[in-house]
Amino acid sequence: MTIKDIARQCGVSVSTVSRVLNDRPDVSPENRRKVLSAIQRSNYIPNNTARDLVKTKSDxxxxxxxxxxxxxxxxxxxxxxxxxxxxxxxxxxxxxxxxxxxxxxxxxxxxxxxxxxxxxxxxxxxxxxxxxxxxxxxxxxxxxxxxxxxxxxxxxxxxxxADEEEACRAVTELYRCGHRRIAALVSGTEDRSISQLRYQGYVRALAAHGLPLEQELVIEAGSFDIRQSYLAMQRRLLAGAQFTALFAISDNMAIGAMRALREAGRRIPEDCSVIAIDGLTVSDYINPTLTTLCQxxxxxxxxxxxxxxxxxxxxxxxxxxxxxxxxxxxxxxxxxx
Amino acid sequence: MTIKDIARQCGVSVSTVSRVLNDRPDVSPENRRKVLSAIQRSNYIPNNTARDLVKTKSDxxxxxxxxxxxxxxxxxxxxxxxxxxxxxxxxxxxxxxxxxxxxxxxxxxxxxxxxxxxxxxxxxxxxxxxxxxxxxxxxxxxxxxxxxxxxxxxxxxxxxxADEEEACRAVTELYRCGHRRIAALVSGTEDRSISQLRYQGYVRALAAHGLPLEQELVIEAGSFDIRQSYLAMQRRLLAGAQFTALFAISDNMAIGAMRALREAGRRIPEDCSVIAIDGLTVSDYINPTLTTLCQxxxxxxxxxxxxxxxxxxxxxxxxxxxxxxxxxxxxxxxxxx
Structure with a gap:
């Protein structure tokens, strides 16, 4: 089955068939219908040519x-x-x-x-x-x-x-549990991604509860990567940062940070609480299981x-x-x- | 640019172009070359028709x-x-x-x-x-x-x-560390997938080291799912199974089982060692970090x-x-x- 066969079968010119196949507007509705229907019928023939004809519009x-x-x-x-x-x-x-x-x-x-x-x-x-x-x-x-x-x-x-609102909600949850020194683990604070938005939610929550925004407690990993998160937290802990709770903008980043906390001798949640956003399946199996806002x-x-x-x-x-x-x-x- | 234009340009019939487009054998090499080259040139015109003509062979x-x-x-x-x-x-x-x-x-x-x-x-x-x-x-x-x-x-x-060999190696690693009651967490023992192969490696390792194969220590989760693994391990622990080490056929299944072990009060690795195969990134961040054969x-x-x-x-x-x-x-x- 070729374009010529379809044209003959429909009593139209080859270029009309070509126009229909290329989805161009300069074809009468009547001819378009005839050609498409002929192609449809030819679909029952399981050969590449017929398929090629039918597959003109990408899917x-x-x-x-x-x-x-x-x-x-x-x-x-x-x-x-x-x-x-x-x-x-x-x-x-x-x-x-x-x-x-x-x-x-x-x-x-x-x-x-x-x-x-x-x-x-x-x-x-x-x-x-x-x-x-x-x-x-x-x-x-x-x-x-x-x-x-x-x-x-x-x-x-x-x-x-609503990234900013949800981040605000996560930080407020920590506040509700009595935490006042709350760190934030983000990818970037000005990267125009969800990281910045969730960081803004953190800033908003601090302001809403009358807590100061301290640069010491804002930890930028520079990426959403688990290893970069682990390393960024490790550096900040070595620098002596003190906080009782951590808001991580993603589960994956929280899991990286939790290893750094553990290795620094800070028990979760006894010495440091952790909350995140995302709700990965694996977060519900790690030790301790992660409190998180599930998307x-x-x-x-x-x-x-x-x-x-x-x-x-x-x-x-x-x-x-x-x-x-x-x-x-x-x-x-x-x-x- | 339509099929007709290409045909005119090459001095061949429309059906010849069509045969080239459909990758059919009944075209002379000379004509095929001419048509393909014309199509190639038409590619510089950024319209759908030209693209459609060029995209004849699927990629x-x-x-x-x-x-x-x-x-x-x-x-x-x-x-x-x-x-x-x-x-x-x-x-x-x-x-x-x-x-x-x-x-x-x-x-x-x-x-x-x-x-x-x-x-x-x-x-x-x-x-x-x-x-x-x-x-x-x-x-x-x-x-x-x-x-x-x-x-x-x-x-x-x-x-x-080599799934069977690698499983054998993992179990041998546990044996080398003094473990004699070694459980296996598998999806199925006869499912003709890598689960069965890794189970066979477990059986082979036990035999090689003169350890008996005990049904009590073979835990079938019925799937590779983390939750099913958790539940299967939970059931077996409730039934009172005693072992000092676990070989899980995958990291993901190991992570599910580790939660069940922890909840049953069995500390890892103090009360129960765990080894797996796969090498997920996250396995290197969980608590404790997982010993595993990385693919x-x-x-x-x-x-x-x-x-x-x-x-x-x-x-x-x-x-x-x-x-x-x-x-x-x-x-x-x-x-x-």
Missing amino acids: AIGLVVRGVSNPFYTDIIRVIEEQVTARGYTLVMQQIGTCDDEVKRGAMMEREKRLRGLILLGGRSDYTPQELAPLNIPYVCCSYDNQYGTLPPDSYASVSI PMEHMGRRSVEILLDMVEHRGGPIRETAHTTLRTGESVRDIS | AIGLVVRGVSNPFYTDIIRVIEEQVTARGYTLVMQQIGTCDDEVKRGAMMEREKRLRGLILLGGRSDYTPQELAPLNIPYVCCSYDNQYGTLPPDSYASVSI PMEHMGRRSVEILLDMVEHRGGPIRETAHTTLRTGESVRDIS
């Missing part, structure tokens, strides 16, 4: 994962893949480092892989319209949002938690795909959704009040 | 991940994606449950996604030639091998550790892609490679000799 959904090996993403990726596949699309995934530009990579994938839509898993929260201009397909920001308001609110789609990863992955495909299939526009965390009480926070 | 490499959310795979997937992308191919990933059939899924993907090659990450070790018949493209088994010898040795490609995940992922693309690009045939683990000594094993 590729791109997923750019920013932050290689971030265990927080594992569950979300699983759900996104499941949902994309179940809806008849093909997931094309690429992972980039936290220093790479997810929008540039997405735009490159859009052209190279002929994407229909794009999910960005992790990214900056301050895109400008100019930066996003290379993207010509619907996209959803998963697990982050344009929280610096640099985009018109109805111009993009996202599914995320609804399954829900976030599913909603990201639903919102994206509604846009791809012209059923809806961009939607911004805020998900809420659930406190999972582990053994890592002690009430000293 | 898709499939990855079927068996065992949803297995953290052991996270690093390997990252490396595979990096390598596949760097070599100009597109990675199409699908994940399936441990009860699903990876070969069937791969064969389905081969047709639906027009794969050029396939990497199976996790699977059974006893495929028959009949079961593999639906696969018409090169494939590599990553992290497992046809260790039951049901396939001709030169008919398939794999990159894996060279980076190497295994990279070699899987290299071997596959050598086959896809007709530079080489199927190769079976055995990788070796490295003992990472943590705090979880105590010498009681």
Whole structure:
């Protein structure tokens, strides 16, 4: 089955078939219907040619994962893949480092892989319209949002938690348990990622409870990596920092810091309480089990795909959704009040 | 730019262009060269049509991940994606449950996604030639091998550790530290996966050192899941099983079991030593840090892609490679000799 066969069968010219295949507008609805229906029928012939003809419109959904090996993403990726596949699309995934530009990579994938839509898993929260201009397909920001308001609110789609508020809630939980010297472990305080947002939540909580912001208690790991977190905490402890509680912006970073605390002879939670945000599965098995605000990863992955495909299939526009965390009480926070 | 334009430009018929596009043999080398070169030139025009014309041969490499959310795979997937992308191919990933059939899924993907090659990450070790018949493209088994010898040795490609030997080595390490009552935590003892192979290594090590195989000390979790491992260990401890050391077939399962041991009041390593196989990053941060045989995940992922693309690009045939683990000594094993 060739394009010529389809043309003959439909009584149209080869270039008409070509126009339909290339999804161009200059074809009458009648001819488009005839050609697509002929192609559909030819699909029953299991040969490559027939498939090639049918596969003219790409079914590729791109997923750019920013932050290689971030265990927080594992569950979300699983759900996104499941949902994309179940809806008849093909997931094309690429992972980039936290220093790479997810929008540039997405735009490159859009052209190279002929994407229909794009999910960005992790990214900056301050895109400008100019930066996003290379993207010509619907996209959803998963697990982050344009929280610096640099985009018109109805111009993009996202599914995320309110990072600043949730961080504020975590720190307030430590305050409620009587802690007054509360350290924060972050990737960066000005990196325009969720790290900065969660750091702002920490600052807000301190202010709300009348606690001073002390630079000695702000620990920057420079990345979300478990080893960098371990080393950053180790250095700060060697420098003699004193605190009774730690807020880590992610479970993974908390686990790194907990080893440094332990090695410095600080027992958790007797000498130092630890709270984090994310809710990794493994955090519920470590010693002590970690108290953390769990993000609804399954829900976030599913909603990201639903919102994206509604846009791809012209059923809806961009939607911004805020998900809420659930406190999972582990053994890592002690009430000293 | 349409097929007709290409045909006119090359002085050939539209059906000749179509035959070239569909990679059919009935075209003269001269015409094929002319058409492909015209298409190549048209690539400089950034419109969909030109791209559609160029994208006639698929660049898709499939990855079927068996065992949803297995953290052991996270690093390997990252490396595979990096390598596949760097070599100009597109990675199409699908994940399936441990009860699903990876070969069937791969064969389905081969047709639906027009794969050029396939990497199976996790699977059974006893495929028959009949079961593999639906696969018409090169494939590599990553992290497992046809260790039951049901396939001709030169008919398939794999990159894996020698599971039975490595398990034997782990158990021997416990024996060397004076342990004589050594329990094994497995997914299943007869599931034809790496679980059975590592269990066989446990049995072999016991025999080699003159220790009896006791059913009380074989703990089957029924899956590789951390929670199921925790629950299985909890049940066995409640039943009063006595042992001074545990061999877990995976880090993830060990972490689940360690929580159950701790909750039952058994200190690690004072009351019970633990050793595992895999070498997850997180295992080096938990309390106590886990002694484990690390698989060279980076190497295994990279070699899987290299071997596959050598086959896809007709530079080489199927190769079976055995990788070796490295003992990472943590705090979880105590010498009681």
